[in-house]
Amino acid sequence: MLSSEALRKIDREVAKYPADQRQSAVMAALVIAQDENGWLSKETIAAVADYLSMAPIAAYEVASFYNMYDMQPVGKYKLTVCTNLPCALSGGVHAADYVKEKLGIDFNETTPDGRFTLKEGECMGACGDAPVMLVNNKRMCSFMLPEQIDKLLAECK
Amino acid sequence: MALIDTINPLLTTGWSKGDAGWSLKDYEARGGYVQLKRILASKMSQDEVIAEVKKSALRGRGGAGFPAGLKWSFMPKAAPEKYVVCNTDEGEPGTFKDRDLLRYDPHSTIEGMIIAAYAVGAKRGYNYIHGEIFDIYQRFEEALDQARAAGYLGERILGSDFSFDLFAHHGWGAYICGEETGLLESIEGKKGQPRYKPPFPANFGLYGKPTTINNTETFAAIPFIMGMGGEAYLNLGKPNNGGTKLFSVSGHVNRPGNYEVPMGTPFAKLLEMAGGMRGGRQLKAVIPGGSSAPVLPADVMMECTMDYDSIAKAGSMLGSGAVIVMDETVCMVKALERLSYFYFEESCGQCTPCREGSGWLYRVVHRIEHGLGRPEDLDLLNRVTDNMMGKTICALADAAAFPVRSFIKHFKSEFEYHIEHKKCLVDPEVQRAGSGFFGATSKAGAA
Numbered sequence: 001m002l003s004s005e006a007l008r009k010i011d012r013e014v015a016k017y018p019a020d021q022r023q024s025a026v027m028a029a030l031v032i033a034q035d036e037n038g039w040l041s042k043e044t045i046a047a048v049a050d051y052l053s054m055a056p057i058a059a060y061e062v063a064s065f066y067n068m069y070d071m072q073p074v075g076k077y078k079l080t081v082c083t084n085l086p087c088a089l090s091g092g093v094h095a096a097d098y099v100k101e102k103l104g105i106d107f108n109e110t111t112p113d114g115r116f117t118l119k120e121g122e123c124m125g126a127c128g129d130a131p132v133m134l135v136n137n138k139r140m141c142s143f144m145l146p147e148q149i150d151k152l153l154a155e156c157k
Numbered sequence: 158m159a160l161i162d163t164i165n166p167l168l169t170t171g172w173s174k175g176d177a178g179w180s181l182k183d184y185e186a187r188g189g190y191v192q193l194k195r196i197l198a199s200k201m202s203q204d205e206v207i208a209e210v211k212k213s214a215l216r217g218r219g220g221a222g223f224p225a226g227l228k229w230s231f232m233p234k235a236a237p238e239k240y241v242v243c244n245t246d247e248g249e250p251g252t253f254k255d256r257d258l259l260r261y262d263p264h265s266t267i268e269g270m271i272i273a274a275y276a277v278g279a280k281r282g283y284n285y286i287h288g289e290i291f292d293i294y295q296r297f298e299e300a301l302d303q304a305r306a307a308g309y310l311g312e313r314i315l316g317s318d319f320s321f322d323l324f325a326h327h328g329w330g331a332y333i334c335g336e337e338t339g340l341l342e343s344i345e346g347k348k349g350q351p352r353y354k355p356p357f358p359a360n361f362g363l364y365g366k367p368t369t370i371n372n373t374e375t376f377a378a379i380p381f382i383m384g385m386g387g388e389a390y391l392n393l394g395k396p397n398n399g400g401t402k403l404f405s406v407s408g409h410v411n412r413p414g415n416y417e418v419p420m421g422t423p424f425a426k427l428l429e430m431a432g433g434m435r436g437g438r439q440l441k442a443v444i445p446g447g448s449s450a451p452v453l454p455a456d457v458m459m460e461c462t463m464d465y466d467s468i469a470k471a472g473s474m475l476g477s478g479a480v481i482v483m484d485e486t487v488c489m490v491k492a493l494e495r496l497s498y499f500y501f502e503e504s505c506g507q508c509t510p511c512r513e514g515s516g517w518l519y520r521v522v523h524r525i526e527h528g529l530g531r532p533e534d535l536d537l538l539n540r541v542t543d544n545m546m547g548k549t550i551c552a553l554a555d556a557a558a559f560p561v562r563s564f565i566k567h568f569k570s571e572f573e574y575h576i577e578h579k580k581c582l583v584d585p586e587v588q589r590a591g592s593g594f595f596g597a598t599s600k601a602g603a604a
Contacts (some may be wrong), residue, residue: 014322020283021364023346027329054346065348065505067330068288085448085495086251086407086481091594122332122499124289124446125247125256127407127479128414130595137329138291145594 001047006036010051026062030069031137039070067122068137075110076116077156080134081144083120086127093129095144098122102153115156120157159359162430163417165393167401168374169261177414179296179305184264186302190309192383192470193268196275197317206276210385214399215246216224216257219372220447220476222465231359232277232367240363241274241282241321242370244340248332250448250499251479254403254415255373259286259293261299262377267323269376272383274321277369282321284373288328297325328485331464332503336551337370339505350507351551372477394420396466402475406431408482409438409591420464427463427480435595438484442567446476448496451554451563452489475561486591488581489568493560494519494526500557511554514545518561528579535565535572 002010010029017024017033031049034040040063042056049059063069070078081096100106103116110117126132129142133152141152165168171178171187184190196206211226232239243266247255251322258266275352286294301323304310312320328334328343334343338352341363351359362368380398382390391399398420404427407413407551418427424443434440440455445463451473453461461467483492501519505511518541521534542558549555565572574582 014565016326018364024326024344026346027343028327028578032328036221050347058347059350064345065331066288066328069329083491083495084250084499086479088495089408089481089487090413091592093592094589094594116237121289121509122330122502123248123252124249125253125287126290127251127253127404127481129253129371130413134289137288140290140292 001044002033002051006032007051010048014143015019016053023054023058025055026059027066030059030063032151036071039073076115078117078119078134078136080121080137082122082124082126082130082132083126084123085132087132090130091145092131095133095149098134098146098149099153102149103133116153161311161375162412162414164422164426164430165401165419166174166417167247168218168262168265168377168403169259169415169417172257175261179261179263179472180298181264181280181302181307184262184268188384189264190268190307191382192380193271193275193309194315196272196383197315197319203276203278206272206383209387209410210276210364213378213382213390214387214394214397215375215378215382215390216398216465217372218374218378218402220445220449220474222475225375226372228359228371229273229369230359232369233360234278236278237369237575238364238366239277239279239367240366241270241279241323241583242337242341242344242358242363242368243270243282243284243376244335244370245284245286245373246328246335246340247290247347247373247477248335249477251405251407251444252477252483253405253407256287256290257415258373258377258403259297263402264304264314265296265377265380266373267300267304267309267365268321268597269278271321272316272372273369273376275319276325277367279369281324283324283326283344283363285326285328285344288330291327294327298455301325312604316464331505332499333505333551333553336553339551340370341368352504352551353550378458395464397556398466402463402478404463404478404480406482407481408480409435409484409487410482411435413438415446418463421462421467424458424461424463424480428482432484434482434484436484436591438591439487441485441487442483442489444479444481444483444560446471446474447479448481448499449552449559450476451559452567453563454567484591486561486587488526488583488588489564489571490522490526490575490581491588493564494522496560497522497557500553504553504557508549508551508554510545510548511557514541514554514558517541518557522561530572530574530576532576534576535569538565 013025013028284288334349339349497519501515545554
């Protein structure tokens with residue numbers, strides 16, 4: 001369920017916290033598990049909980065509380081576009097519309113080839129760089145005008 | 158993007174080299190860690206450090222504006238296990254200063270946290286970093302490794318009796334974790350649902366131990382305060398509003414970005430620094446302190462200076478220093494609809510007035526925006542906010558209510574027009590053009 005590489009990474013996170021507070025590493029451990037599996041199944045969440053000596057439901061609560069855990073399979077590239085007010089004032093909604101048109105999907109949909117999933121995002125703390133998009137939760141793309149969006153979509157093979 | 162402009166660089170001294178100036182050697186070259194060395198070498202007392210911070214009138218930069226030195230003085234002296242926590246869960250719409258602080262100068266925050274730990278007697282600390290900025294989290298971890306290797310973190314720092322270690326905790330997308338006790342729950346590996354207060358974190362914080370929690374910008378200011386002295390720092394700003402502050406300017410200006418200016422700088426000056434209004438259009442409204450702060454109409458805002466007291470007097474909050482600028486092409490109903498959706502989406506669900514109330518607010522504003530509003534809806538919205546404010550564990554309910562009340566208060570005729578005519582005063586095409594792709598091409602890649 002979790003590779004030895006993943007467990008090694010989780011151990012590194014566990015070491016940040018007091019010895020009797022392994023549960024503190026659950027957020028990082030779920031991210032590591034999601035990166036490895038593409039999404040978080042109940043079985044994956046249970047495996048993380050088991051490794052951290054927590055009740056599975058406690059890990060499930062965390063996975064379902066934070067927005068960037070994917071509890072359902074997503075496309076190879078999950079694109080999240082911020083449309084919150086500061087971004088919307090500088091083309092955030094236009095950027096989302098442009099991506100929707102290019103990919104032929106709406107928010108919370110995945111392209112038939114399984115390559116892209118599109119999400120509407122909340123504030124990413126980068127409003128001065130609007131329009132802003134995230135690729136697979138970890139890569140932030142700034143100033144996403146049509147030309148930059150075209151480039152990004154072409155890059156995502 | 159890097160700093161656009163400044164009147165009096167302090168926090169942003171290290172930003173001039175962009176991504177090339179963040180590492181330890183750069184920070185040391187501009188006087189970094191000198192204050193920590195001085196405090197340890199001179200065996201300065203904890204009370205002396207706290208007194209200096211009190212003198213500076215440094216107020217919490219995360220939004221609440223609580224005096225930092227006073228907060229530190231609440232920490233019980235005798236407790237054996239204490240923590241220092243930094244709040245970089247920067248998710249308040251409009252705010253993007255802490256990201257740049259950690260991007261261009263992570264060591265000032267680290268040094269500030271070490272000094273804070275010394276002052277309150279903490280042995281361990283965490284910096285909680287917003288989920289969406291993974292590259293910043295990675296950089297901060299790298300900066301921590303540098304500081305550890307140089308002996309600024311760990312056992313017996315620089316040969317003194319003082320030991321402290323610091324770690325980064327990465328969030329994963331929950332606005333509520335910016336609330337300090339929600340953040341502590343999150344570090345403990347739980348849902349980030351805020352705790353009842355009291356007890357406050359100074360008595361019952363992380364793992365139930367006394368904890369000092371401050372915003373990134375607050376910690377980053379500490380080395381500068383210790384360097385110039387509390388009084389000199391205070392005098393950079395104005396009484397009760399010490400120092401300089403980072404303002405994140407977004408929306409309809411020509412140059413969105415971060416600006417460091419002395420507290421008390423006129424808003425008109427800040428607007429000018431941000432390049433003025435986009436396309437020369439008229440200023441309509443400003444949210445001066447992040448999306449939770451009440452909106453102010455243009456004429457009121459143009460009379461304000463950028464400090465806690467002036468903005469409070471005008472009926473809003475300086476908050477996190479996120480200045481959201483809106484011009485005449487904005488439909489205030491549509492703008493409020495988007496903000497109300499945000500609070501509805503981000504309510505943690507713990508308290509009924511917030512969980513249910515934030516949904517009511519969104520649905521009613523949504524129906525007004527979409528031509529289905531009823532004449533009694535504005536009273537209904539105000540009644541719903543009455544049943545939310547001050548009735549929940551944390552301030553998210555108030556944060557959801559403030560925009561609704563202030564948008565209706567200052568722009569009532571626009572809401573009434575929507576309800577009566579089933580459409581907006583501002584032509585939808587004009588709205589769309591006004592907030593379209595902004596000619597930021599020249600800046601793309603400069604980030």
